[in-house]
Amino acid sequence: MTDSIVPVKEIEEKMETDKMWIIMGPQHPFSHGLWTLKIKVDGEIVVDADPIVGYLHRGWEKETENRTYPKIIPMADRLCYAASMTYTHLYCMTVEKALGIDIPEKAKYIRIVADEVCRINSHLMWLAAVGTDLGNLTVFLWAMREREYFLDLNVKLCGARMTTNYPRIGGVRNDLTELFERDVIRTVDRFEKALWDIIALMDDSSIIVSRMKGISYISREQCANIGMTGPAMRGCGVDFDIRRDDPYDNYDKVDFEVPVLTAGDSYARYMIRIEEMFQSCDIIRQAVQKIQALGKNAPYRIKTPTKVPAGTHFMRMEDPRGESLMYLVSDGTDKPYRLKVRSPIFTNVSTSKVMCQGCRIADVPAILAQIDMCLGETDR
Amino acid sequence: MTIKYLDKYPKNLAKSLWVLKPQWTVLKLFAKTVVHRPVTVLYPYEKEWVPENYRGRPGLIFDKCVGCGMCARMCPTACIKLVDAEDDNGKTVKRPQVNLGRCAMCGYCAEYCPVDAMTVTPEYELAEFTRFDLIYGPRRLNYEGTTEGMKVKLEVTLPSDIENGNPERRVSLFDLDRPELIDSKCIGCKKCAKVCPVNAIEMVEKGVNEKTGKPILRPVIDNGKCICCSNCVDDCPKDALEIKEVL
Amino acid sequence: MSVVVEYTSILDFIGFNSYSLMDNQYYPFLDEYNLPYAISYGLWKIIGGTIAWLINLIFPGNPVSEWLMGDGASTLFALIIFMLIIFIVVFVCTLISLWMERKCLGRMMDRRGTMIGMKGFLQCVADGLKTFMKENTIPGKVDRMTYMWTVSLVIGVSVLVACMIPLSGRWFVVNYDTGLLIVMAFFALAPFFILVSGWAQNNKYSLVGGMRAAQLMISYEVPMLIMIATTALLAGSFNIGDIVYAQNDNVWYFIPQIVGFITFFFCATAESERLPFDIAEAEAELVEGWQTEYAGMKWGLIMLADYFRGYVACAMVTIMYLGGWTLPIIGDGPIPEIVFLLKTWFVFFLMILVRAALARVRPDQILNIGWKVFMPLSVVNLAIVLLLKVGGVF
């Protein structure tokens, strides 16, 4: 009699249920920006995913070849609206390396402060996106409220909210404005308190935790191999942070922890980012102390030649979303011969097939929120 | 430094009663915002405080401007154009005109202006009905309450000064760079003297051409007047002038 | 009656002093007093009396005036006005709960909510007008008839069930002995139409949304019915009025049935497709779920129907666990309708709180919650009630 019992799996295979392609995007609430994710579903289970990007391709790298070096700084701002400061910083560092100059200490610390403010900014934007993707609008608004204080810091620092245009080749645009040190410390102190409230809303809610825990597991080896970088990578157990292991500017002179989790799931990636915000607060406090120790009249910007000697140079840095890299080919004129940007999300989004396979349709936004999508830098 | 969040989480959700703690958090804020007002700024009726150096539309102090075109050269979006305008004495002068439809509010014009005539202004409500209205002429660019903080100073330190152990000396970018003549290339066409916005170039006779008998003219640059706008360098037909950078 | 007079006073026709509601031979509510019907009967006496008087002025002694003032016509027209009154009251209550959601949700999120007119209440009206003025677009490849019919039925059933909720012992439409069952039956109808509508729209998001509505329904419907049976068991009747007065006589049922109260509250949230359980229209992954292809007026009405269902869910919680329109010690009181509505809005406030604090569950999680949490809890609740009943406490 046992022979007549057909295993369930065989029945399922015999039924040959149709797989269905669902095309999410480019206008879709989950895609924060213009991109498309085609998912192939078997019932509710995703069996295949195919991201399509390129709707925002502006030829950024080609355009820079026709501009003088200082004019590229505002363009680098527009690579990513949420992390504009880091891209400008990276571009300036690359050109400085090509010029072979060393910038003043104060500028380095100011850049650290600006970078970390920008990192918190970007992470808060991501937190807001996670909130909406999981269906909780309160997290979105609370995170955006906190972000607003950091945008105000940007205004205080350089006069602009998002596209800051602040770092310059050879330093920064202007000195710290009056009382900026006081304001930044106050904001950071206030923010640490407010973040616990948001954490209470996210981590103490069993619904949100169960939506993220245990889904889209990626192992350490696979994560390194598919090129995932940033907080997502550290959530998979790769203990690597460019700020610590390949320090640029003065990151080797401030003291901070790099959070690493080995769980490898969506929740681990979430937790890494939250912890990074706390660490950024610490870095800001230390950097502000160092700036105050340097004194008010310390130089913050040095004069640089307009023409860059020929050669190839590259720099990399820890963007809020991962490893970003700029490769500069200069030919001795005042315009770059070629400037290539390695955007972290460009590679991270290519892993969405690995991340989404085997999960359900409802998990897709929750998983892809952990990439922290920004199309400006993906398509360039 | 210490790990702050990962020490406490993830925690046993049964202890926080699964879903009750977030509700309590929300209820606390609800009680707070019912008593006090929410954090919202009711925008058209009340506005946020903006600092002095806020980067709104560019502004122009008409009388200070010398019409050198540095702003137009540095503008990354090419939205600044030099146009003819009448100054107070009825003379036709060159002044910048800004197309705010293309302006990216990067503040480069204010930063690179050698005479601090271009400023940033805290004016950010710029909507108009037509695109034509968005083009701000030189007179319209004037901003009433221009203060000292709106003039973005371009202060740099020379790397050579830092090496010499005198790092505190800050100079403007344009104080030291001067155009330099390569005598063999110059043909004495007087173009540089014509384009110089501050009349810092004077054509001086340096002898007589032996073949034609005409005088040989060479530009002499008055370092006190020069603002290093590099107009002469750009317009020189034989590339006889180049900026000598002091580093 | 056919007395020819030269001049008749309008008061004769209105008969304000002389009419008696219950004496009418066609009185539809048997021997119970019904407030909205009494109001509409009085209104018809005034309106119909005026019309009859005007006709009588022109054609003295005509039979039309007489018919208008007769028992049959009065009942007929009074019933029409009665329906209007019931609907308008429910409609306004729903709009108020919509307004309340916007304001409270705003405060919970540290923002202001709607602000246009009357502290933001007129925003509902403005939104309604806006959706009504939109173009009535129907996508090309939908099954037109099913597409229209299902949405009409979803809206119709929601409005119907909202109107059938009694506001007090004197404010009801029908007073069946099986009132609770009938309300719940109509309440549970909408997901069927949502499912069919999802098929009809020729859209993958709608299809998945419709399937999810069905999936949602099978997970909460069974524990919900068990809890209704428990309440009926405790009260000894399915009649809504009996249940309410039984609570007034003993104790509000959320005290013996605290487990059932919480479970039913979440089931009711799921029934009205509000946030922790709005998987059928999960906007993060399914754009608008089964409503994706509906635009303009249809979408506005669907939105309104959602709030009708939210109102019904809260009203059911109030009736079954919070003592309906009665208050302890006072009992019915002078205005039980207001008491009932206040209680309903309080329950709605709890729903808003849940919406603000929680995130959306996954479709497989709602099945788990429904069958592994709600179902045992409702059975436990039933067991407790049985023990109480057998022990003779109630």
Added chain:
Amino acid sequence: MDTEAVYQKPSEEEVKTLLTEKFPFIEVTGTEPRRVYAKLPKENVLEVCKYIQHNLTFEHCSTVIGVDYVDHMTVVYHLSNYWNGLMIELSADLPLDDLHVESVSGVWEGANWHERETWELFGIVFDNHPRLERLLTPKTYEFFPFRKSYKLRGSE
């Protein structure tokens, strides 16, 4: 040094000696702290990359970059070690008449999209790539927009 052993944390000098010992055709053009620059002929790219990935534990391929030097093209690989932050820059020159190079997306999956991008913008063909299709530009493009021969239109 043992060229077959697995080194988890190789130093710059170790990388330099290992690469030059194992592959005599590699020309190490320079080293900086945590940076090694090397040049190699295009035929050996895959072989060298496999060695670097397995024996030197460079687990991550940051970018694959194409550069158009008008008379020839260059493919640049940036490889990164997660254990000590070391980076290797490999560059291989391609003659214009033979723009083919072996794909490394089998070694590092992360190089997949970078190679696609380089192909569509420069026309450098990566052999044995699983899916060499247009990624950022429309599928109808039949030219390679980032080459120097492609002039930008515009007033500048």
